[in-house]
Amino acid sequence: MPRTPLPCAAAALLLLAILPAVNCIGVNYGTLGDNLPPPQQVAKFLKERTTIDRVKIFDINPDILRAFANTGILVAVTIPNGDIPALTNADFARNWVAANIHPFHPQTRINYILVGNEILHWGPQVLRDNLVAAMRSLHQALVVSGIRDINVTTAHSLGILESSDPPSLAKFRPGWDVGNLAPVLQFHRETKTPFMVNPYPFFGYSPENANFSLFLPNKGMFDRYSRRTYGNMFDLLMDAVFVSMKRLGYGDVDIAVGETGWAAAGESFEVPRCSIENAEAYIGGLVKKYKSNRGTPLMPRRRFETYLFSLFNENLKPGPLSEKNFGLFRSDFSPVFDAGVLLLPTGPSATSAPPQGSKPPASPVGAKKKWCIPKPQTSDSALQANIDYVCSQGTDCSPIQAGGACFTPNNVGAHASFVMNSFYQTHGRQDFNCYFSGTGLLTTTDPSVGRCKYL
Numbered sequence: 001m002p003r004t005p006l007p008c009a010a011a012a013l014l015l016l017a018i019l020p021a022v023n024c025i026g027v028n029y030g031t032l033g034d035n036l037p038p039p040q041q042v043a044k045f046l047k048e049r050t051t052i053d054r055v056k057i058f059d060i061n062p063d064i065l066r067a068f069a070n071t072g073i074l075v076a077v078t079i080p081n082g083d084i085p086a087l088t089n090a091d092f093a094r095n096w097v098a099a100n101i102h103p104f105h106p107q108t109r110i111n112y113i114l115v116g117n118e119i120l121h122w123g124p125q126v127l128r129d130n131l132v133a134a135m136r137s138l139h140q141a142l143v144v145s146g147i148r149d150i151n152v153t154t155a156h157s158l159g160i161l162e163s164s165d166p167p168s169l170a171k172f173r174p175g176w177d178v179g180n181l182a183p184v185l186q187f188h189r190e191t192k193t194p195f196m197v198n199p200y201p202f203f204g205y206s207p208e209n210a211n212f213s214l215f216l217p218n219k220g221m222f223d224r225y226s227r228r229t230y231g232n233m234f235d236l237l238m239d240a241v242f243v244s245m246k247r248l249g250y251g252d253v254d255i256a257v258g259e260t261g262w263a264a265a266g267e268s269f270e271v272p273r274c275s276i277e278n279a280e281a282y283i284g285g286l287v288k289k290y291k292s293n294r295g296t297p298l299m300p301r302r303r304f305e306t307y308l309f310s311l312f313n314e315n316l317k318p319g320p321l322s323e324k325n326f327g328l329f330r331s332d333f334s335p336v337f338d339a340g341v342l343l344l345p346t347g348p349s350a351t352s353a354p355p356q357g358s359k360p361p362a363s364p365v366g367a368k369k370k371w372c373i374p375k376p377q378t379s380d381s382a383l384q385a386n387i388d389y390v391c392s393q394g395t396d397c398s399p400i401q402a403g404g405a406c407f408t409p410n411n412v413g414a415h416a417s418f419v420m421n422s423f424y425q426t427h428g429r430q431d432f433n434c435y436f437s438g439t440g441l442l443t444t445t446d447p448s449v450g451r452c453k454y455l
Contacts, residue, residue, distance in 0.1 A: 024303070024306070025051060025287065025308070026055055027052050027056070027309075027311045027328065027341075028259055029042065030312065031058075031059075031061065032315075033312060033316050036312055037331060038063075039068070042311070047072070052073075052341055054307070055074070056112070060078070066104065073109065074110075074111040077110060077112070077113055077114070078117055079115050083116075084116050084130050084131060085130045087138055094141045094144060096141070101147065113138060113151075114153055115135045115154045116131065116134075117154070118155060118156060118159075120157075121157040121160070132183040135184070139152045152191065153188070153195070154184070155196045155198055157198050158197060158198065158199055158241070160172055161173065164240035165236065166221075166225060170240035170241070172248070189252065194254040195245065197256075199238060199260050200260060200261070201234055202273070205278075212231075212232060214285065215282060215289065226297070235297060238255065243298070255299075257304050257307060259309040260307075261310060262283060264325050265321060267322065270320060274322045274325065279337050280338055283328065284337075284339060309326055311328060312327040312328075312330070313326070313336065314327065330437055332432045332435030332436060368444045370429070370444055371442070371445070371454055372425075372434035373417045373440070374417055374420060374436075375440065378416075383416035386436050387415055390423045393423065395423050395426060400419060405451040421454050424440070
């Protein structure tokens with residue numbers, strides 16, 4: 001039996017003297033993009049610049065596992081759905097652990113192995129029929145290997161619910177309840193591991209219930225059977241899962257949130273649901289709720305281990321534009337919106353830009369200096385967005401103001417060029433610091449003109 005993870009509050013008390021924080025707020029780290037930074041940079045960014053203390057990946061990527069070694073960041077890995085039938089074989093499960101876990105553990109702090117993703121929702125039936133047997137086989141393989149600090153689970157979409165509103169009448173879908181979910185829940189009870197679900201108020205959004213979906217002020221929803229009032233859709237969905245578990249006799253099993261998120265952009269038919277304002281309201285509201293230690297109306301003392309979706313915008317994801325825009329960050333690590341997960345500066349070394357009058361870091365000896373400028377044909381709206389972002393991050397934008405050395409020529413292209421380069425020069429001079437959602441270009445030709453001297 002794997003060692004049971006301490007509840008977040010208990011872990012925080014136990015480790016207070018040796019760790020800066022125990023957050024239990026994680027993020028899903030997807031890799032369906034051709035412009036994403038390398039895993040080593042991702043691990044460094046998360047460790048040094050954010051409060052995120054755990055990631056969940058959708059495979060067993062060895063480059064990612066190596067990158068997170070000795071960072072202290074927990075990593076949850078996912079076995080491909082197609083491997084589930086083979087995992088029911090004990091020899092296959094032991095060999096899988098030997099090949100995919102032993103080379104990285106314990107230097108990389110793997111906390112979960114997810115056996116597939118949303119199996120009941122997507123099928124096919126052969127995967128549903130073999131899911132619990134695969135979970136048990138893998139658990140036993142870990143025990144035999146002497147690994148007792150990695151837990152086995154699987155994530156479920158809320159398609160497992162027949163109904164969720166009101167929460168007090170919620171129940172799992174007939175057939176899946178006794179045939180599939182009761183055995184899954186029995187496994188979790190025996191191994192003291194969490195039942196993982198993926199609640200998405202995003203998919204329940206409508207203009208009429210916008211505030212209820214987004215943690216914004218609203219009149220609430222009263223459940224006349226439980227006599228509880230719900231102030232947001234996330235709590236409603238989590239209590240619907242809890243009630244459904246209780247109906248099967250498993251209300252004692254812990255619950256974790258494997259995915260939840262909001263797209264900041266989408267197709268024209270996905271407006272007004274998809275917007276930066278909505279994404280910030282939902283993610284920011286959820287993070288604030290989590291930090292407040294507030295549970296749900298039916299689980300007031302529970303705080304759920306939560307993995308936000310997702311770390312980056314992923315430009316190769318299939319489907320509508322919204323699927324590509326669930327990221328908290330762009331691939332240059334600039335935030336899409338304020339998610340409430342960036343660390344606050346604690347001194348000059350932690351600020352996003354050097355103090356006034358300080359010099360940017362020197363280029364490596366023998367290296368040609370580079371400057372960051374906009375790509376030709378970049379739209380004025382995109383350039384203005386770059387200006388707005390850079391100037392909101394502590395970069396000195398006074399030279400492009402009226403009377404400044406770089407005010408002339410007074411056009412958005414020239415102003416964007418100056419501030420984009422200033423950002424690049426003062427944020428580490430890594431290539432990704434000039435990405436700007438694909439609108440930045442590195443050059444070895446000094447773009448300074450007249451009095452306007454580029455860093």
